[in-house]
Amino acid sequence: MIEAGRRWARGDLDGQPLNEALEDAARFGIDLPEDALAQPSFELWEDHARPLDAFLAVSGQWRVAPMGLAGVRYLGLDYGAVGHGFDLAGIALTPSEWADFRTIEAGAAEELNRE
Template sequence: MIHAGRLWARGDLGRDDERPGEAERDALRWGLPRIPGRRRPPEPDGLWPDHVDAALAFLAISGQWRGLALADGSVRWIGLDYTAAQAGLALAGLTVTPELWSEIRLIEAGAVEELNRRG
């Protein structure tokens, strides 16, 4: 689920293009040849079926972020605004169980990590 958050933050959630993965980028960086057939085919949407509900819930509230403006003009992403997220989930008609909320928070953790890594 954390990986799904990273994919969302990069704009890659749902992509199935042929961009190189991390291992392939490392190989290219070091001048190593690509070994045909060694790359695993991507999942169509990057999610297991059991996690689709959490991803859809996250997407329903994916605009509800808290950020901290820094003096250098950049933003440090804190996480979702939980009050706004709760309202957004309710308005979307979604019933949030403790298990679903836990999965949403895992996606959030991956997204925060990626957003802050990117600057």
């Protein structure tokens, strides 16, 4: 589940190469094979689909701390906003699904804060 959060943060949750990187390489005359940026396969177990869908529904609700010229540090999701988002989307997670949701959040925060 941590890898799902990391992939969300990188923008490659679907495992496809980032077209932007291929476009940049072409712009500089670098010929990259299509599979040069492919990510290793990522499989999501059916039991983890609901926590991931829940995360995607509220993935814009991050709490951040300013770090001056260094930008921001992602602290975690704002659970007050997450609760309202869940209510509006009709999402109710079991305690086990909530734990998986938190694991996805941890992976995303780790990747977002990578230097």
